[in-house]
Amino acid sequence: MALKNAFYAQSGGVTAVINASACGVIETVRANRDRIGKVFAGRDGIIGALTEDLIDTDKESAATIAQLRHTPGGAFGSCRYKLKSLESHRREYQRLIEVFAAHGIGYFFYNGGGDSADTCLKVSQLAEAMDYPIQAIHIPKTVDNDLPLTDCCPGFGSVAKYVAVSALEASLDVRSMARTSTKVFVLEVMGRHAGWIAAAGGLVEDHGIPVVVLFPEIPFEEEQFLARVSELVARHGFCTVVVSEGCHHADGRYLAQQGPRDAFGHEQLGGAAPVVARMIRQGLGHKFHWAVADYLQRAARHIASTTDAKQAYEAGAAAVKLALKGHSAVMPTIERISDKPYRYRFGMAPLTEVANVEKHMPRHYISEDGFGITEGCKRYLRPLIRGEDYPKYKDGMPVYVTLKNVPVRKKLATFDLH
Template structure:
C-alpha cells in the first residue's frame, strides 16, 4: 500500500436523495476510523464550500448524531450546482482549490453526486495530477435519475422508485373509488432517462398502477397519446397515466410547457407543469374529468419509504471510496456490479472517472413495449430487488428523528 497521510474532504453536490447522507456517513465514519486520515472535513454546499473555505470539522460531531445520517434525507452538508470551467481556459477555481487543499493538508477528496458532480471530480483529479500535488480523488455516486454510466444502478434511485411505486398504488386506489369516469396523469422526474417513470410499472405489476407509461427514451406523439388514453377510458371509464417530465417530440423539444422557464447551474432545463398541461389537453379532447398530479420533490426526499437495500448500499459506496483511496487508488468512481441470477447480489467496484463524467445511461429500448407506452418484465426484474427492505429509522413522537449536526467550521492546523 502506498501510504499517504493527510486530511480528507467530503462534499455533496446536485439534487438530494433519501440516502445521500448514508453515503456521506460511509465516508465520514470510515475516514474517522482510519489512521492515515488525520482530519475529516465536510464541505459546506459542495465544491463552493471548498472555494469559499467553509469546511466543517466532522471530528467534532457526536457519534450518535452522525449515525442518524443513515436515515436522514437530503444533503446534510449542503449541496450546490456549480460548474467548474475547463481548466485549460480558466484555472482560477482550480488554483483556489489547490490553495485550500494545501492549507489543510488535504490528501483525500471524496465527492458525492451524479453526472455533473463526477465531471467536477474528474476535472479536479486531472488538475491535481497535472500540478503534481498528490491527492487521491474518488467519486461516490448519487442520483435518483439512475443515469450514471459504469454502474448497475445509483444510490438514491431505489428509494425514489419505491416511493413512486407506492404513491402510484395509493393514487390508483383513490382514483377508482367513484363510479364516475376519471383520467389521472402522474408526472415523474427524469429529464433524459426514464428510470424513475418506469418504476411506476412496479405499481402496475403489483395490481394497482398506471395503464400507460411514457418515457423520454421514446419520442412522444400527442395524437397517439390521446388515442391511447381514449381507448382505455372508453373501455373502463378510468385511465391512469405515468409520464416522465422529460418526454419530448421527435424534434427533441420537450412536451412540458415549462421547458424554457429556467435552467439550473449546469444549463439544464427546469422542467415541470407537464401533468397540468397534459390534463388540459386530455380534458379538451375527451371531455372527461382529468386530474394532473406532480410528485415533484417528494420523490427524492421521501425517506419514510426508503429502501433498506438502498441505504445499506449507499453506506457501502462511501466506505468503499475511503478504503480504495487509502489503499492508493485515485481518479475513480465507486460503482455497483450486481447479479440477479439465483438471488440478488451486489458488490462495489471501481470505474475510471473518464467513462462516468457527462455520460447518461438510458433505459434499454427493449425494456419498453413496442408501442412505447408501457414497460416490459425485464425492467421489473431489474428494479424489484433494489427496493427491498424497510428503513425503520428512529422516531420521536411518531415523527422521524433526523440528524442534528453542529457543523463547526474548521480552521487551519
C-alpha cells in the same frame, strides 16, 4: 509524518440517502484513523472548498453521524456550481489545490452525478499536473440513475419506491372514484433526460393497475397516447399516467413548455402533468386529477428502500477503501450478480469513462408501443425498491438530525467566487 485529511462534499440535487453515503465515508475514515486524518466537509458542496469554508466532522459524535444514515437532504449543504474546463476555470481548480494543501487534505471525495464526476476527474488531473498528491474518488449519487458503468445509482431506488408506492395508492383512489368522477390520474415525476424514475411507475401494472408511462426516451405522439388512454379507460374504467418531466415531442419541445405564456411573456409554470391532463380532457372528455411530486419524491426518506439506503452507505465506505488501496480518479460501482436472489458486489470504474456520459433507458426495457415497461425492466427494478428502511419517529414525526457543522479555522485569504 502527519496523516492526510479527507475532504468530502455533496454536489447537485440531494437525495433521500446521500447522507447515508456521507455516513459511510465518515464512519469508514473513523475506523481507519491509523491511516487517514479528519474528514473536512465542504459547506454547500464545492463552494465550501473554494471559499475555504470547511466543516470539521470530528465535532460530531458517533451517535450523530450514525443518524445521518436516516436523514434526507444534504447535511453539509450542496450546490449547483459546475467547474467547467480546466482552461476557463484554472483559477478555481488551483484554488482547490491551495485549500487542500493548507489543510493537509490528501483525499477528495465528491458525492454527486455526472457533472461532479467530471469535476472530480479534473481535480485529479490538475493535482497531478501541479504535482500535489491527492486521490480523487467520486461517490455515485443521482435519483436520475443515469451514471454509466454502475448497475444503479444510490438515490434512485428510494425515488423508484416512492413513485411505485404512490402511483399504486393514488390508482386505488382513482379506481374507487372512476364511476362518477375522476377517471384518469396523471403523476409527473423527475428525470429530465432519462426515464428510469418514470419506469418505476410501470411497476403498478403487476398490481392490476392500467398504467401509461411517458418516457423522455420516446418522442411524444398525442394521438397514439390518447388512443391508449381511451382504450384503458374503456376496458378498466380508469387509468393512471406517469409522465416524466423530460417527456418531449419529436422536435425536442418539452410537454411542459407548451402551455400558454402569461402577461409578462413567461412560459406557463406548469409541469408536464397539467399539460397531459388538459389533453385528456380536451381529447377524451374524462375527468382527471394530476399531481407533481417534485422534491417530495427525492426527499422521501420515510419510504426509502433498504437496498438503496444500504448501497448509499456502502458506496461511501467503498470510496474510502478504494482511496486506502491507492486508487484515484475512480468511482465505486455496483455490479449486479443476480436478480433473484438479488446479489451485487462493488467494483470500480475510471472517471474518464464516467464523466459526462448519461445512461438512458435501454429500448428493450420499454414496451414495444412505448407506453410501458417490459418484464426485463421489472426484473431490474424490483430488487432496487426492496425493503422499508424506516427512520425512527417521535410524536408522529421522523427523527432527522441537523449537524452542528462547526467551521474549520481559515488559513488563506478570501477568494472571490466570480
